Amino acid sequence: MYKRPLFIFLVFYILFIVSSPVKIPKNDIFNKTPSDAVLTGRVTQYPQIKSSSVNVFLKILTAGGKPARGKVFAKLPPGTDVNFMDVIEAKGRIDKPFSVSILGNFDWAQYLENKNIFTQLNAESASVIKPAPLFFRAVNKIRKDILQIFAENFDEEKAAVFSGVVLGDKSSVPDGLSRQFRDAGVIHLMVASGLHVGFVAAIVYFSCMLFGLGYNWRLPAALAAAGIYVLAAGAAAPLVRAFIMTLCAGIGMKTGRNSGALHGLVLAALIIILFNPLSVMETGFQMSFLAVFFILLSVRNFKINPKWPKFVKTPAEIFLITLAVQLALLPVYTNIFFRISFISPVANIFLVPFAGFLIGGGFLLYAAKLTGIAFLFKAAWGICYALVSAFIWLVKLFAKIPFAAADTPALTAPAIAVFYICLFFVYNSNIFKHKKIIVGVLAFIMAAAVFINPFKPKNYVYLLDSFNKSAVIFNMDGKTVLVNNNLDGEILGKALFSLSRRKADLVFAPKEFDFASKTVKPFLDIWPGEKITAGGFNAEGFWGVNAGSSGFWENSGYSGTSKDSMSFNITGSHTIFTGVNFIKFDGEISAAEKNGTAVRKF
Numbered sequence: 001m002y003k004r005p006l007f008i009f010l011v012f013y014i015l016f017i018v019s020s021p022v023k024i025p026k027n028d029i030f031n032k033t034p035s036d037a038v039l040t041g042r043v044t045q046y047p048q049i050k051s052s053s054v055n056v057f058l059k060i061l062t063a064g065g066k067p068a069r070g071k072v073f074a075k076l077p078p079g080t081d082v083n084f085m086d087v088i089e090a091k092g093r094i095d096k097p098f099s100v101s102i103l104g105n106f107d108w109a110q111y112l113e114n115k116n117i118f119t120q121l122n123a124e125s126a127s128v129i130k131p132a133p134l135f136f137r138a139v140n141k142i143r144k145d146i147l148q149i150f151a152e153n154f155d156e157e158k159a160a161v162f163s164g165v166v167l168g169d170k171s172s173v174p175d176g177l178s179r180q181f182r183d184a185g186v187i188h189l190m191v192a193s194g195l196h197v198g199f200v201a202a203i204v205y206f207s208c209m210l211f212g213l214g215y216n217w218r219l220p221a222a223l224a225a226a227g228i229y230v231l232a233a234g235a236a237a238p239l240v241r242a243f244i245m246t247l248c249a250g251i252g253m254k255t256g257r258n259s260g261a262l263h264g265l266v267l268a269a270l271i272i273i274l275f276n277p278l279s280v281m282e283t284g285f286q287m288s289f290l291a292v293f294f295i296l297l298s299v300r301n302f303k304i305n306p307k308w309p310k311f312v313k314t315p316a317e318i319f320l321i322t323l324a325v326q327l328a329l330l331p332v333y334t335n336i337f338f339r340i341s342f343i344s345p346v347a348n349i350f351l352v353p354f355a356g357f358l359i360g361g362g363f364l365l366y367a368a369k370l371t372g373i374a375f376l377f378k379a380a381w382g383i384c385y386a387l388v389s390a391f392i393w394l395v396k397l398f399a400k401i402p403f404a405a406a407d408t409p410a411l412t413a414p415a416i417a418v419f420y421i422c423l424f425f426v427y428n429s430n431i432f433k434h435k436k437i438i439v440g441v442l443a444f445i446m447a448a449a450v451f452i453n454p455f456k457p458k459n460y461v462y463l464l465d466s467f468n469k470s471a472v473i474f475n476m477d478g479k480t481v482l483v484n485n486n487l488d489g490e491i492l493g494k495a496l497f498s499l500s501r502r503k504a505d506l507v508f509a510p511k512e513f514d515f516a517s518k519t520v521k522p523f524l525d526i527w528p529g530e531k532i533t534a535g536g537f538n539a540e541g542f543w544g545v546n547a548g549s550s551g552f553w554e555n556s557g558y559s560g561t562s563k564d565s566m567s568f569n570i571t572g573s574h575t576i577f578t579g580v581n582f583i584k585f586d587g588e589i590s591a592a593e594k595n596g597t598a599v600r601k602f
Helices: 003-018 108-114 135-152 156-165 175-183 196-212 215-232 237-255 261-275 277-281 283-301 312-336 344-371 376-401 413-426 435-451 489-498
Strands: 035-043 053-064 071-076 087-095 119-130 339-341 405-407 461-467 469-477 479-485 507-508 531-534 537-548 551-555 566-571 574-579 582-585 588-591 595-602
Touching: 003 261, 003 277, 035 119, 035 376, 053 087, 071 087, 119 277, 119 479, 135 156, 135 215, 156 175, 156 344, 156 376, 175 339, 175 376, 196 215, 196 237, 196 344, 196 376, 237 261, 261 277, 277 283, 277 376, 312 339, 312 344, 312 413, 312 479, 344 376, 405 469, 413 435, 413 574, 461 489, 461 582, 469 574, 479 489, 479 566, 507 566, 582 595
Parallel strands: 071 119, 479 507
Antiparallel strands: 035 053, 035 087, 053 071, 087 119, 339 405, 461 469, 461 595, 469 479, 531 537, 537 551, 537 566, 566 574, 574 582, 582 588
């Protein structure tokens, strides 16, 4: 497998993409920003309906009546009726996407850039000038009808879960419930993926068998149904990957060639990144392919004893697959979400099969609605209500188990490298003579890499700025110090986590934070003009100093409110002065980046 030219090409192509700087094409619509514009473009994903706008992604066809290229995130006026694959005309203002790029926190502009989108349109008006082709209109209607059935017949929570599990639409899932799914380690069940594609293909395949259709009809019908489902569920990377793998398997069965699921996975990855190279930077792409790659290795290298009874064998297989997924995605969980689920391998034993019944129930409810027979629909609704109620109850049960999940700082690059190298050999341990010993040693090294997390970054100063609120995080003399000027604690916690730090050794802030080992409170523990020693550093307090276009000025005077601010001169092996919107490192000034992160390393 690893010597195949296609696999080698994929690896080197991904390395090339990751190491290459992002370049915006000269003919991209971005080069016309900022300006007023009349654009025409094709809607490439299902619209997201918000209270203040209808949000869509557009592939641009013309700008001002002239041919143009590029992709745009468009916010259309509320109530605009558009569908997937419609061609629309929109008039409004195009500009760079608004960005608040704070260390360790979500960056909207970066998220769009990973989708190869560099422009945002705030539209005053929009209308469809060419409806989607008939096939896509039919798919759109199926999707809308299914979502509408859920919304009209269940409360908000149950409808949201059905929409997520059946079609991967998580837009209406309440934040609290979403967190419970993550803590239980089953958030992947709310993303339409290989489980769903395989389920749809299997239903249609065996339905065709029941009706006596021959093999030459069953397989094409199953693949066609899977393809329609992929489109109805949004054609995201996990779905496209699953469908291409299913298609490859089907073609292999038809031609009598077994090229292997791993080859199908490689082909799927290659097709996706050839169409959009920046897909490799998307979290969804990374999670989907990493998970499936290690699932396939697990199935191939770790076999359950065939003599075990089925009621033991099936849970054991689910446990091994879930364990493979959790291990494969652990660095993603730690470095993107800063949280991991410990209960996931157990929770998935129960909830993965349950999700299959829920998917089947959702399609059953839709089929019953199509018949127009009231009692049949009520019977299907009763089954679905019981299923979704039990499903949600189980998710909440697993999520509230003590130590089900925990916050965790990001792993360092060396720790991630050691972890994945060891994990790769664990799941290819059949090449070793003493498999059990090798797996044990590698597992120990992986655990050490995660818990020790060596080579944490040090000797840096970060200045965070968000809507005129700021903070400074620096590491000097082996200690991490944070000076806060009204930034939210959750934002600061994520910033620390991204630096592989669970806690700051010393925090200058008006209130206590969980991540602070020691807190110095301005106007309580230290006043302007005072000098103290804290955490091994000498600190002197000043009134809050701001840098303006005409020089520096102090925010002097005490009111007892959040408007009061202080600056600090902190001395260790170096001297760092923390202004409100600048820092001074050994006398050299560095200004803050508006709604961004400035960094200095030493």
